[in-house]
Amino acid sequence: MSPAMINLLSQAEASEPAVQYPWIIPAAIVLLGVFVYGFRDVLRFSFGRVWAIGGVCFRDAIRRKVLWITPLAMVGVVIVSQLQKPIDGPDAIRQTIKFCFFATAIVVTVIALITAATNLPREIENRVIFTIVTKPVTRLEITLGKIIGFSRVSAAMLIIMGLFTVGYLHLRSWSWERSIALELESPSLNASDRGWLEHFHEQGLLQARTITRAGRLMQYAKLPEGNTGRWMQGGSQDSMIPFRVEPGNLAQAANPAAAAGAEKAYFIFNIPYEALPGGERPGDAAATAPEVQIQIIDSRSDRVLVSGEQLAMKGTQKPDELQNIRPASAALNGFARIEIPRAVGQQLEQAGSFYVQLMGQPNYLYRVEKDAVQIAVGNLDDPDPAKAQIIGGVPPANEPIIRGGLSNTGQQLRGPERGVEPVAIYSFKNTPIPQSINGQVPFELKIVIDRTDDSESDDPTLLAMQVKDLKSQKISPQTLVYPENRRTTFFSLPAEYLQSGEFEILVRNRNSGQTISLNESALLLIADRQPFAWNLFKGLFILWLFSLLVAIVAFFCSTFLSWPIAVVLSILIVLGKWTVLNLDIGTGIGAQFAQEYFPTNTAAATVVNQSVEALTRGLTLVTAVLPDIGPFGVTEQIERGGTISIQQVREPLKILLVFGLPVTALAYVLLRNKEVAP
C-alpha cells in the first residue's frame, strides 16, 4: 500500500491526542535524589559557585576552539547553497533555510555531546577536579555548574549561527526579490505566475505564518446534501468503512461448536447505485447490479487482512457473488449478505480495528452512507432483513471515508466527465479565523498536476474553490484559482463564510481530462503572520533545549563511563525512542512476521509470533523511559515558513523537565559517590 494511503488512514483515525507525560516517576527521582539524599547539599547551595564553575567550563570549551567549528559550518552552508539548483526564489530560500538549520543543529548537538561527555573524565584525568572538589563546593553545584557551562557553549554557538542564518538569508532573499520585481515587469507573464510572484513581491521571501490544516479530506462524486447523499464513483474513488470489534463480538468465531444453520456472523451490504449516462453495459439488466469489490484492511498496519477471495472460499454461496457483492439497485434498495468464516472472524477480532474497503466499477456511482456496511449476527438464511441483528459494539465507529484514487502525492481529483464533477472537501472544525483583509481570508495550496491523459488541453489547470459554512449551510460563490504544479499558490476566500470556524472548503477541478493530486496538507489556512527572525529565534531556542538535553545525558553517562562509551550511550539514549518510533514497531508485528515467513507452519508461526512479540515488548519497555525527541524537530516548519507556536516551544521544554531533570539528579547522585581520582 502506498505511503500516502497509510498517512491518510492514520490521520483519519488519530484525533491529535494530548501528550501525557508521566511526571510522577521523574518527580520522585528528583525529590529522592536531590532533596532527600542531597538535602545537605541543597541547604548549602550557592548559585554564585554554580555560575563560577559554569563560567570556567564555558571558557574551557572556548579555549578548546569549539567556536571555530561555526565558521566551518557557515562555509559549508554557503558552498552547498551555491551548488543547489532551486526551481525558483522561494525554493532557493527554503533550501537555504534547511541547510542553515541543519548545519546549526548538527554543530550544536555534536559539540554539546562531545563537550559534555569529555569534560568530567578529562578533569578527573588531569586532576583539575582535585582543586575543585577540595573546595567547599558540593557535587550538586558541580553538576549544575557543568550543565550551565555546556548550555552557555550551545547558546554562544546558536547566537553565532543564528546571526549568520539571518544575515545570509536576507542577502539571498534580497537578490531573489529583486529578480522577482524584474520578472513582474515582463508583459508575457501568465496569470498563475503573476499571482504567485505578486504574493512574494508583497510578502517577501522570508515568511513565517501560522497555518491551520483541515481536520479531514474526503472526496465525493457529487456534493453531499447535509449528512446524506455521499456518492462514490466506481473506478476513480473508493471507500473505507472503519470497524472496531472486541474478542467475542463475532459470536460464531468464539463458539465453533455452534450447529450448522444456527447463528452466524455476517456482513450486510446496503449500497444503492446509479449508472452514468451511457454507462450501462450492453445487455445489463437492472437485475444484475455492478459489482463492488471488498477487502478488509488492518487499520494498525494498513495491510490487507482479508482479501475478497478469502471471504469467498469459506462461503456457502457462489464464489463470484461473494467476492463481488452485487448491491441491489438504487430503486430496490435491497441488501446483500456475506458470511464471515470462523477463521476470518478470529482474525478480525485479533486485529481489533479494521476497515472494509469498497471499490466499484467504472461508469457507476455508488451511495455509501453510514449503514453501507454492517456486521450482524443471526440466521444468514432468514431473508427478512429486519431480523438481522446488528451486534453491539460493532456498528461503524466513524463515518465512511470516501477518497479519490491514491497516487504518491495524495488523492487524485479528476475534472468533470460525463456529468460527474468530483468534489474534494476539506473540513475545518473549531478553527480560529484570522483578522480578514478586505473581507478575505488568505489560504495557500500546493498540489501536483498530472497531465498524463493524452490531454488535448494545454489550458492552465483551473480550480474552483467554495466555502460552505457548516452553521448556516450557506455556500460561497466560486473563487477561481490557477494552481501551479508542486508550487505553493496563494488565494483568499470570503471571510463571512468562515466566521463560524466550522466550515468546509470545496475544491473542484475544472479541466476535464486533467487530474490533480492533493493531500490533507495541500490546502492550508493562513491564520497569522510573524516576523521571520522571531520565528527563527524560537526554532533556535528549541534547538538550544535539545542541546541541553543532549548535554545532560552525555554528562550523566560520563559520570560512570569513559568518554567514548559515554558518547555512544548518549546517542542511543537520545535517539533510541525516535528510531523505534520510526521503525514503527508495535504489537501485531509478531503476527505479521509469522504470517510472512511461516504462512503454513502454525507451530513455527506461533513460536515466531511470541518471541517477536516478547522482543518488541522489551524494546517498547526500554523506549518508554527514553525521551521523545520528536517535538524538537522544527526545521521543516521553519523551512516551509510556518510559525512555531508557543505550544511547540512548551512541548520540548516539558520533555526537558520530565527527562532532563531526573537525569541531572541521577548524575548528581552518581557523582557524589564517585571517587574523583584517576
Next chain:
Amino acid sequence: MSVQTAPPASSLETISPADAAVHTEKLTKVYTDFWGRPKVRALDDLDLTIRRGEVFGLLGPNGSGKSTTIKLLLGLIFPTRGKAFIMGKPCGSPEINSKIGFLPEESYLYRFLNGEETLYFYGRLFKIPHRDLKKRVPLLLDTVGLDAKARKRKLREYSKGMARRIGLAQALINDPDLILLDEPTTGLDPIGTREMKDLIVSLKNQGKTVILCSHLLADVQDVCDRITILFRGRRQTLGHVKDLLQDQDITQVQAKGLTPQQIEELREYVQRFGKGAQITHPTTTLEDLFIQIVRDQSGTGSYTSSDT
C-alpha cells in the same frame, strides 16, 4: 645499631579526636580494578592524630601511600575501611573543606586561566566577596613570589616552579586552618625551596596546622615538629623529629687520612675498650633513619646506604 621507635608521646594519647586537627582510625584503602577485585593495598590500618598548630611530616618512599592518605583526608577517594576526621568532623564535607587548603602533588589547575583569574575563580568558590579578593589576591601572589608579569600569563605558559607557586597561592586563598601540602618543593629551585620552608614556618607561627608530605628528607627535618614514616601503606614510626634522631648508643669516630690498617687497628682498639670511648652523642640524619626503616622492612637491602 637499632632504630628505636619513639616512646609514645604521652600528650598525644590524651588529646581527644575532637581537639585534634586530624584524626584517623584504622584508615585503610585498597584500590580495586574495574571488576572490584583488590589490586593495591595502598594504606593499611593507619592510626594518626595530628595536633592543631603543629607541622606534621608524612614521610615515605615513592608509592608508600602518602598521597593516598591525603586524598582520603580530602574526600577525593573513599576509605575501604576506617574513619578519618578533620577538626572532629568526618572529612570530605564542604564545611570542612572551607577551612582547608590543599596543594596537590602537581599543580592541577585550569591551564587557560592566568594567575590572577585562577585565584579569583577559587576565591569565588569560597564565596569570598570580590572586594576582599581584590586585596587578598595581589598579597598572595606576592607571598608566593609571582611577579606582575607572571600574574597575567596563562598557566599553561608557567614553568614547573611557577605552577607550584600558584598552586600554593590557591591553597591559601581562604586563609585555611589546616594546610595539606603534597610534595611542596618538587620543581622548586633551591631558593624556592628555602622560601617554601620559610612560608611553612610562618604558617606555623600563625597557628596553622600544616601536613607536609615528602620524600625529600631535608625539607621535613628542617620544618616538621613531628613526623611519621610510611612504608608500603603501613606506619613505621611516629614521633618528634628530635627524639627520633637522637641515637643514644652510637659512637662516632671521625679521623682523616687513616690507612686501612690503621682503621683495623682502631677498630680492635675500640673493641677492647668497649663503651665509654667517646663522650659525645651525635644525631643521625633523618636519611639514616629513613633508610634503616626501609631496609628493615623490605629486608632486601635494595636501598643501599653509607656506613656510619
